[in-house]
Amino acid sequence: MSPGRPDGQLTDVIVPQVGVLDPSKEIGSALIVTHPLLSGLLEGRSPEDASLRHVEQLAARPLLVDDWPEWVPEPLIAALGRSGVPSPWPHQVEAASLAWAGRSVVIATGTASGKSLAYQLPMLSAVLTQPRARVLYLAPTKALAVDQLRTVSQLELPGVRAATFDGDTPMQTRDWVREHANVVLSNPDMLHRSVLPRHGNWASFLRRLRFVVIDECHHYRGVFGSHVALILRRLRRLCASYGAEPVFVLASATSRDPATSASRLIGRDVSCVDVDLAPRGERTFALWEPPLTPLRGENHAPVRRAAGAEAARILADLVLAGARTLVFVRSRRGAEITALAAQRHLKDAGADDLAARIAAYRGGYLPEERRAVEAALVSGQLLGVATTNALELGVDITGLDAVVLAGYPGTLASLWQQSGRAGRRSQDALVVFVARDDPLDTYLVHHPEAVFGRAVEASVCDPENPFVLAPQLCCAAAERALTPADVQLFGGAAAQSVLDGLVARGVLRRRPNGWYWTGRSWPDVEIRGAGGGPVTVVEAGSGRLLGTVESSAAPSVLHAGAVYLHQGQSFVVAELELDRSTALVRAEEPDWTTSAREITDIEVLATRESATAAGVGVTLGTVRVSNQVVSYQRRRFNGEVLDEIPLDLPVQQLVTSAVWYTLSDDLCTEAALDATDLPGALHAAEHAAIGLLPLFATCDRWDIGGVSTARHADTGQPTVFVYDGHPGGAGFAAQGHAVLGEWLGATRQAIAACECAEGCPSCVQSPKCGNGNHPLDKMRAITVLDLVLSAVGPGPARG
Ligand SMILES: Nc1ncnc2c1ncn2[C@@H]1O[C@H](COP(=O)(O)OP(=O)(O)OP(=O)(O)O)[C@@H](O)[C@H]1O
Numbered sequence: 001m002s003p004g005r006p007d008g009q010l011t012d013v014i015v016p017q018v019g020v021l022d023p024s025k026e027i028g029s030a031l032i033v034t035h036p037l038l039s040g041l042l043e044g045r046s047p048e049d050a051s052l053r054h055v056e057q058l059a060a061r062p063l064l065v066d067d068w069p070e071w072v073p074e075p076l077i078a079a080l081g082r083s084g085v086p087s088p089w090p091h092q093v094e095a096a097s098l099a100w101a102g103r104s105v106v107i108a109t110g111t112a113s114g115k116s117l118a119y120q121l122p123m124l125s126a127v128l129t130q131p132r133a134r135v136l137y138l139a140p141t142k143a144l145a146v147d148q149l150r151t152v153s154q155l156e157l158p159g160v161r162a163a164t165f166d167g168d169t170p171m172q173t174r175d176w177v178r179e180h181a182n183v184v185l186s187n188p189d190m191l192h193r194s195v196l197p198r199h200g201n202w203a204s205f206l207r208r209l210r211f212v213v214i215d216e217c218h219h220y221r222g223v224f225g226s227h228v229a230l231i232l233r234r235l236r237r238l239c240a241s242y243g244a245e246p247v248f249v250l251a252s253a254t255s256r257d258p259a260t261s262a263s264r265l266i267g268r269d270v271s272c273v274d275v276d277l278a279p280r281g282e283r284t285f286a287l288w289e290p291p292l293t294p295l296r297g298e299n300h301a302p303v304r305r306a307a308g309a310e311a312a313r314i315l316a317d318l319v320l321a322g323a324r325t326l327v328f329v330r331s332r333r334g335a336e337i338t339a340l341a342a343q344r345h346l347k348d349a350g351a352d353d354l355a356a357r358i359a360a361y362r363g364g365y366l367p368e369e370r371r372a373v374e375a376a377l378v379s380g381q382l383l384g385v386a387t388t389n390a391l392e393l394g395v396d397i398t399g400l401d402a403v404v405l406a407g408y409p410g411t412l413a414s415l416w417q418q419s420g421r422a423g424r425r426s427q428d429a430l431v432v433f434v435a436r437d438d439p440l441d442t443y444l445v446h447h448p449e450a451v452f453g454r455a456v457e458a459s460v461c462d463p464e465n466p467f468v469l470a471p472q473l474c475c476a477a478a479e480r481a482l483t484p485a486d487v488q489l490f491g492g493a494a495a496q497s498v499l500d501g502l503v504a505r506g507v508l509r510r511r512p513n514g515w516y517w518t519g520r521s522w523p524d525v526e527i528r529g530a531g532g533g534p535v536t537v538v539e540a541g542s543g544r545l546l547g548t549v550e551s552s553a554a555p556s557v558l559h560a561g562a563v564y565l566h567q568g569q570s571f572v573v574a575e576l577e578l579d580r581s582t583a584l585v586r587a588e589e590p591d592w593t594t595s596a597r598e599i600t601d602i603e604v605l606a607t608r609e610s611a612t613a614a615g616v617g618v619t620l621g622t623v624r625v626s627n628q629v630v631s632y633q634r635r636r637f638n639g640e641v642l643d644e645i646p647l648d649l650p651v652q653q654l655v656t657s658a659v660w661y662t663l664s665d666d667l668c669t670e671a672a673l674d675a676t677d678l679p680g681a682l683h684a685a686e687h688a689a690i691g692l693l694p695l696f697a698t699c700d701r702w703d704i705g706g707v708s709t710a711r712h713a714d715t716g717q718p719t720v721f722v723y724d725g726h727p728g729g730a731g732f733a734a735q736g737h738a739v740l741g742e743w744l745g746a747t748r749q750a751i752a753a754c755e756c757a758e759g760c761p762s763c764v765q766s767p768k769c770g771n772g773n774h775p776l777d778k779m780r781a782i783t784v785l786d787l788v789l790s791a792v793g794p795g796p797a798r799g
Pocket residue numbers: 084085086087088089092109110111112113114115116117
């Protein structure tokens with residue numbers, strides 16, 4: 001370890017070339033590092049420890065301001081001026097003006113680019129200039145709505161009556177909010193459970209509704225996103241019945257094609273503002289891949305040094321250099337371990353005083369403990385904090401010298417949100433992204449263009465999923481009978497066929513003028529799960545309810561012996577009772593993680609889109625997946641496999657969406673892929689593709705599954721399937737189909753970039769493989785992917 005240069009003096013350090021580097025940063029075969037903190041990190045390291053894969057210099061952006069639009073009332077301009085906003089930035093004016101002109105709009109710009117002002121301008125101008133106007137603000141979490149209330153209240157605008165309406169709002173206050181507040185801050189759950197079912201009470205609010213703001217709209221993805229999309233259609237329909245047609249203003253993190261995602265979410269065309277003109281300081285972004293260790297994992301595959309351990313070393317080095325640093329880790333336990341390990345490194349370096357200035361931060365601490373850590377970090381009393389994503393949303397800590405990300409946080413939106421804690425406007429900052437042992441992380445550190453180029457992942461949902469449509473149509477019909485004209489709003493043909501099914505089951509009644517809910521009580525619809533009766537997770541002894549897990553996912557995450565994380569705290573499952581939909585867990589802190597092994601069969605039920613070229617067939621369709629969890633593995637945090645324990649669980653069936661490709665026999669023969677090679681080649685290609693899909697669709701690798709087979713009964717050919725792990729589909733496989741060439745191109749590159757010889761967790765091994773990651777043929781997987789890519793091309797898929 002070596003101290004850096006807090007005096008800000010620039011020092012060039014030449015690093016030997018390792019892996020793929022950005023040519024613009026190379027001199028001969030070296031990479032120039034100019035940031036003093038980064039050079040400090042590298043100085044003490046041996047060549048075998050050389051982990052730096054890429055350095056990106058994100059240039060500072062100068063301040064550009066615009067005039068206030070003429071429709072913004074003077075008191076609002078004055079209040080904003082007092083709050084430190086003297087003039088708007090150009091992209092804020094563009095989005096706000098579109099909304100004011102009656103266009104629904106999504107603003108999709110970077111962290112801290114001032115998206116709030118873009119929706120506050122139309123929202124507050126409306127209530128200031130038209131005393132009867134009403135505005136609804138929706139956030140994915142209660143905390144964000146509370147944060148927004150604070151911001152709006154601090155403006156002290158006479159005539160603005162803002163109030164939150166959520167599960168915490170006392171009953172006696174609810175009537176006041178409904179009748180008097182003109183800015184109501186809520187969440188989709190409240191809309192679904194409280195506002196829409198009692199729309200008669202809310203009639204005057206809905207009749208006057210001018211704007212609906214949907215903040216952080218990229219959170220509405222997968223099955224939850226599909227529910228929210230249909231809740232918003234329910235809202236639009238009821239507003240229309242009261243004579244209102246509100247304008248939607250959506251704020252999103254940067255993502256691929258935000259206009260399409262936003263219009264799918266609200267069911268209406270949306271304009272898009274995505275050119276970020278907010279001023280910012282320069283940032284140095286380093287991509288870091290921990291070295292391989294002598295340890296051996298499954299099938300003797302090499303194991304890399306764990307991202308958390310590497311991040312702890314980096315944190316210690318940065319703190320030694322005097323830098324205020326935040327490290328983001330995935331779990332609460334990880335946050336504690338990282339902070340402890342960094343303290344140990346500092347003590348070993350003789351810096352006990354600095355070790356005392358490191359702490360962990362996570363959900364589960366008391367609010368006052370959290371506030372104390374936040375304040376100490378802002379004041380500089382604490383120099384290093386290891387945190388979970390508890391610090392990601394709604395906690396305003398900025399201006400740090402460095403941020404370290406231990407592992408990809410799941411989406412580019414989170415990556416930018418977390419890295420945005422460093423520097424902000426005026427000062428230079430360092431961000432280090434440390435890859436975990438996983439194909440997606442490997443791909444990213446070797447392909448900086450996927451991080452710094454155009455945003456690649458799209459926030460997808462599937463409002464046509466029949467498993468979501470059915471309960472949502474019941475809610476809609478219970479609110480007000482559905483008319484034939486409503487069918488289009490809820491998805492046209494897809495809605496029609498679901499309605500027919502609901503009538504056949506006697507759940508809805510068809511009358512000449514529409515569909516009526518027949519139930520006596522209100523439909524009970526859980527929007528944060530996929531339906532199908534969630535399994536309840538209960539703490540044994542205390543009986544405390546910790547949460548629910550979809551029944552389809554329960555065998556793989558709640559089997560006996562599984563380590564279950566709840567808000568970062570770890571529990572071990574004592575018993576899974578599927579017939580009673582309950583899992584009993586005990587708080588424990590074992591030194592291992594568990595991953596379930598499952599075997600899967602797949603049957604093609606229907607084809608939605610299909611195309612064949614050059615011997616390669618690509619299809620999007622509906623499948624039935626039969627899945628059985630057969631065992632689980634216990635692994636130490638360093639990746640070492642401890643053992644595998646068999647399980648006796650029933651077969652689960654899932655009807656869902658899938659994308660699949662086939663290779664003709666002739667093609668395989670030409671490419672010298674014979675019957676003995678194919679299983680390992682297809683299996684490896686499937687694993688890596690599942691690892692990479694989250695880069696293109698905002699899902700987790702646990703949201704999707706795959707099956708590969710050298711001859712599938714329904715296709716009659718070598719086939720690789722990737723399917724949505726949610727009943728009816730969640731839009732992930734459909735997105736994979738839409739961007740097949742890019743997705744499989746990235747998959748190929750991730751495999752090719754990994755320096756292991758025969759496949760490891762960084763490329764083709766999967767943590768949930770039912771066959772113990774056997775057979776896997778890394779090199780022939782590249783051949784398979786080359787065959788598919790030469791048929792479909794590297795761009796978006798046909799059809
Ligand atoms: N025109 C402006 N002039 C000066 N400061 C501004 C301006 N617009 C916004 N800000 C400030 O920039 C900061 C970030 O703004 P805001 O929180 O709206 O960004 P955001 O894009 O919503 O960020 P996030 O992605 O973190 O949600 C706030 O402190 C805000 O007061």
